[in-house]
Amino acid sequence: MKVAITGMGIISSIGTTVEENFHSLVSLKTGLSTISNIETIHKDIIKVGEIKQTNEQLAAQLNLPQDNNFSRTALLGAIAAKQAVEDANITDINEYKSGLISATSVGGMDMTEKYFYDYFENEACQKYITSHDIGDNSQKIANCIGLKGLVTTISTACSSAANAIMLGARLIESGELDRVVVGGTDALAKFTINGFKTLMILSDDYNAPFDNNRKGLNLGEAAAFLVLESDAIVKKHNKKVLAYVAGFGNANDAFHQTASSENGDGAFLAMNKAFKMAKIQPSEIDYINAHGTATPNNDLSEGRAIIRIFGDNVPDFSSTKPFTGHTLAAAAGIEAVYSVLALQNNVVYPNLNFKTNMEEFNLTPQLTLKEKEINHVLSNSFGFGGNCSTLIFSKN
Template identity: 70%
Template sequence: MFQNRVAITGMGIMSSIGNTLEENLFALLNYKNGIAPIVNIETRHRGDIKVGEILQTNKQLADSLDLPKDHNYSRTALLGCIAAKQALDQANIEAINMFRTGLISSTSVGGMDMTEKHFQNYNTNSESRKFISSHHAGDSTDKIAEHLGITDYTTTISTACSSAANAIMLGARLIKSGQLDRVIVGGTDGLAKFTINGFKTLMILSDTDCAPFDANRKGLNLGEAAAYLVLESDTLVKQQNKEILAYVAGYGNANDAFHQTASSANGDGAYLAMQKALTVANIQPQDINYINAHGTATPNNDLSEGRAIKRVFGNTIPDFSSTKAFTGHTLAAAGAIEAVYSILALQKNLMFPNLNFNTAIPELQMVPITKVTEKPLDYVLSNSFGFGGNCSTIIFSKGQ
């Protein structure tokens, strides 16, 4: 049991900084963030906050998938289908059912963008009623699976902002235990008034570009995105002589068990998740070369995560940065977006900048990477922490 190494052979991504892998990498290397005033959503908060928005309408997204005009795809499903297809294309997978293949997709928003648009008309407008079935979280997973032709195994994870990291973790475990040969894992979330209003109520949204780990951080920018990885057993990869982008080396999940929306002062859940991931990877803290931090730019998260990082790494904290200042916080998709960025870092032997940083948090005195920085990388650790205290860490290693 747990013999197979888990290789990553394909990636796909859509975010506010690019509609492809290449566009995302270009933006990261050239300090181009996707944070701007709201364009596509009719909301009273349009002039008050900034978001990471994908500047394509639902119609444009649907047309790129050649969907019929009477489809009932939510924005979440549309983004997910495009990103997952990109991942399959990079992995050169054509006969999807030649091997035991699964899909683990994650979302928080689900079909809420259509629900909030049509719910008042459901009783009187038959055209609106087609969106009832697209509301629940599993609908986008079903549509992605249908679009890709996956029939062996599908499931949906919704653990708030750690969702996609948990999808990666579950996919790796299914491969290691020999239950599946290949799993497409990731997450997708479209922007909706539901999430804008919810986070506005929590008073953790910034009216300016967010500044992770900065002493004067004001809050987060919401974003929308989708990203997926193709995980394959090492045995299958060698059998097919496929290119390996990276490996899923370790993973850990723990619960902070402190508060519904806040992290504990000492980051207990984050600390435990990182420790577990190191144990699974069978490496020491000093083996980590770079941390892609959760780094939401809220007063609570950055202080809590920073303390947890200090507990794990002591006085030798690896280089770290948060890429959420590029994309905004993409909720359930965040762990997959940042997995893609972590793998790009490994491939290119460079670290991406923590935008908008000026002053270290007094209690931490931790200074993130603020410029694109070249450095040999063997292990990258990526953190994803969610509401309800659900904390997850994934460690990626070089594809060798």
């Protein structure tokens, strides 16, 4: 498989553009901070990867009318998708058979949790009732980029955006679409903060993936989209190709609703499938952008799966979640952007906050910014429901 990526857009806690995100990554600047946009009793305890703009500011960027009913998830998604379309130099999105495959886990939950009871008292907020719906969020993003065509959404928890990229690549490869905008968006919500809190996997510190003393994850919010286009469009318009989707794999751990199996069966299967499709050997991978959420369970399971695939020759790897927090359904989207940036700039990002190797195995992530030739990047994303996804991005 070889599907061209011709545009990227991103908004996260480490930047509101692709350039800003890259700058933060290479200057080791984390986006984790104390929460300011959400009222929660946990605000002094947890650190999150929050985008420091209010909904009003985001809506103004999109020139939305005052009475719009965008959830924060839709606002972030629309900003990132618009950037991606502009980056791909697309002027008429409907010139070709086009689609949007989005991904989200919370959808409009930020509004639902705000107005859950108020809806019955206050007519003014009732406009947000339909914004809860995940499909409604994607439809709004499609409208913001003027797209008429195939619009759908994948919601497989924290692997969602990886799966959106997979479907998009499949639709281009099969000729079903000529052009597709793929990615994910998730806003912070009290719902997810408290959900992860009850699972006791929220760190009260800065997350430290693959560290023996890791205490859990920091949540974050973000959106990122890629534009994938057919070879025919690339040739006809002599388009600049940023990188290629070279392979992907999806498997289910079929072990537990929320926990990963100890040996990372699902992750192992997903990586294996991706290699088969990409027709490359594990030894050709120059960088792994790990899922690395810094929960005890994920890092053990993912680490074991990586060892099963790569043996003694584990390539440079890091998790970028100490920069952004875990952005749930958007995570694989922003990490796809970071993977492409790694290919373009020949860098491996450091795995911040790591101090001590895990006792279960001898895996040390890349600890400093490293420059080297990078041709293939593997990116992992795993989610509740046993969902395991791997993407391979290649330079040529």
